[in-house]
Amino acid sequence: MPGSPCIEFWFDFGSNYSYISTMRIEHLAGERGVAVRWRPFLLGPIFRSLGWETSPFVLQKAKGEYVWRDMVRECRKAGIGWPRPSEFPRTSMLAHRLALAAAREPWIGAFCRGVARRNFVDDQEIASSAAVAAVLRGLGVAPDEWVAAAQSDAVKQGLRAQTDEAVRRGIFGAPSFFVGDEMFWGNDRLDDALALAGTHASGGADAAA
């Protein structure tokens, strides 16, 4: 409902730090009474606008080496699995489109965690329709209708528009979070973003009391 506390979660399935936030956000937001608005977008166009062909973790060798060490520590803190994937970054246009089409479904969080786990824990491709359908089936969702919807022109255009909105709002990496107009970048800021959103939640509760 309008005015209820909400965090916007902007993510890309190929992004390793998005993976950590994807696994954490729904549970942590729930504890604070904050709703999650799942907002998939594509990092690729943003990287290309900076003249980069791929992730800076691939392009900058020293930073890339560090990131995989940092990921081991950060995943341990988050209590989630981390075998380094054999391919990085894995792209998946279809999974992004499907997450956009299904963004308000009750199973959207579970779907995103399923795709993220498949990529980063199971070390499997996430690009094919078969991969995305397998994740849906794992949730008890019949895949055919959703895969078809994700491939519609409306959804394709919707994902382009969502990526354009990311650029317009100043997003330059993933994960990013918005609480109102306040932007936070990186899994490291998820707790701060939720705390701000939770303040809004408490304010609402106080107002109602």
Next chain:
Amino acid sequence: MPGSPCIEFWFDFGSNYSYISTMRIEHLAGERGVAVRWRPFLLGPIFRSLGWETSPFVLQKAKGEYVWRDMVRECRKAGIGWPRPSEFPRTSMLAHRLALAAAREPWIGAFCRGVARRNFVDDQEIASSAAVAAVLRGLGVAPDEWVAAAQSDAVKQGLRAQTDEAVRRGIFGAPSFFVGDEMFWGNDRLDDALALAGTHASGGADAAA
């Protein structure tokens, strides 16, 4: 002494996130019985090796805009001042050289905080001998001998060697921390680095008990 718990703090006076760690590290390390080894180095050569003329916060407009907003929040968390400096990044070869020459002096932490505060809080240049001398005088240290030492060939060569060592050990940004061979990047990881160093400290205490 050898084997006593220690954190290496690699920093550049021009780096805004180094500023936050500079203001925090000595107090936090002291609480855990961890010694700080101050290791100034130059980010410039590392940025240039990546093809960058200056800080990525200047080169990448969206990221740069975000960083100043993030700095306000992070400085508030750290309880330190933050008026956005009118010039960024401010370079100071002399301050780096002096911090190298004086790295084992009891006043090294206070000196680094003085330079950092002058740059980021007082919004004043830190490049001239007069600026560096003013910081030293504020600590009750007679500046002439130290400024002369900082300009010696041995110290100039020492700072180049320290920057080479940074590259060799995989440093790509500042602040960075080492606890033994374990590297941590960014003010966001200072607490984790100190926790690891503190584990070593506890181990030593147990062994001695």
